[in-house]
Amino acid sequence: MEVENRYVAVRHHVEGSPSEDDFEVKSAPVRWTPESGEVLLRNLYLSVDPYQLNRMKLHNASHRTVDPVVPGERIDATGAGEVVASACAEYEVGDVVAGLLAWEEYTLFRPGPATLIAKVDASSGFPLSYHVGVLGTSGMTAYGGFFEVGKPKKGEKVFVSAASGSVGSLVGQFAKLSGCYVVGCAGTQAKVDMLKDKLGFDDAFNYREEPDLKSALKKYFPKGIDINFENVGGEMLDAALANMNTYGRVAACGAISQYTDPERPAMPDMGEVIYRRITIRGFFAYDFITKFQEYVTIIGDWIREGKIQVVEDVADGLESIPSAFAALFRGKNVGKKLVRLA
Ligand SMILES: NC(=O)c1ccc[n+]([C@@H]2O[C@H](COP(=O)([O-])OP(=O)(O)OC[C@H]3O[C@@H](n4cnc5c(N)ncnc54)[C@H](OP(=O)(O)O)[C@@H]3O)[C@@H](O)[C@H]2O)c1
Structure with missing residues (x-):
């Protein structure tokens, strides 16, 4: 069985400041029944981040960190999601994860050392959005x-x-x-x-x-x-x-x-x-990934003790990703800019 997976792509390479018109919402089917070892997520929060603009440029060799995005294709982004189907022993339906997903409604991934996705500790009591921003x-x-x-x-x-x-x-x-x-x-x-x-x-x-x-x-x-x-x-x-x-x-x-x-x-x-x-x-x-758990524990304690205030700026719906992203370059966000999908 397949479901339609809506995602946000760039129409063309972006030079200068991005605008909403540089993006489009597209759709492609995704398997609802994962193959052996795969996990399907329904994405709940997606992040918009300034570095993504550098990946959208045609001539970005001087400061590119990962491969450039291809117009029309989905765009990697951090986020959090819920497992809706699993063919992997370590993941059950209902598990919540955070990490490197994409600007899309569903993400199919294969857990492994190269996948920057991990289960979220549900007992932490923090809102899920924190695991994308302050605890991400x-x-x-x-x-x-x-x-x-x-x-x-x-x-x-x-x-x-x-x-x-x-x-x-x-x-x-x-x-x-x-x-x-x-x-x-x-x-x-x-x-x-x-x-x-x-x-x-x-x-x-x-x-x-x-x-x-x-x-x-x-x-x-x-x-x-x-x-x-x-x-x-x-x-x-x-x-x-x-x-x-x-x-x-x-x-x-x-x-x-x-x-x-x-x-x-x-x-x-x-x-x-x-x-x-x-x-x-x-x-x-x-660079600090090996210390991630240590940092998250310290920052989490600071939040619980009231020593850190968390500032978030949340937009709703996949369609709001282009405007949420463009807002970063116009100073229209306050704190961590996120898009809530569900
Ligand atoms: N090295 C890494 O691994 C890493 C990871 C995450 C982020 N970063 C970098 O850290 C910086 C902040 O990222 P963030 O995620 O925290 O974004 P953010 O600060 O939440 O959002 C971007 C902010 O930058 C300001 N800004 C935008 N264009 C500007 C301009 N031309 N001149 C001055 N200020 C401008 C705006 O605020 P105001 O104009 O209102 O001040 C805007 O709200 C970015 O440069 C990002 O690329 C690096």
């Missing part, structure tokens, strides 16, 4: 990037760009838990208020209202930045480098301002890097 890739990125790459010490001064987003909102809170001074930037006053009033940032500012980012950072960090958790790149990175202390660290997580810029990405000012003896280290979330 976003949490792993924020925790690994801040603690393993940033190597914070009590009293250090931390700057977080795109601070109201999925990763940034966690990094700022981790910095406060580590005894650091933290300032974040975001693109609206409401987000700035949230950073200060709800998430406990020491200070925050709206980068869109600052005519000169270097001067703005000088004002917020009169004694310099020790750790720059970089989510934006381009001018934001340049401004941070010009304000960093000697032996400062840049945890290079993302460069979202460059993803929509068809021109060659701006280079950091190497004079600043050399003069200030700055370490810039890029990383991928999956």
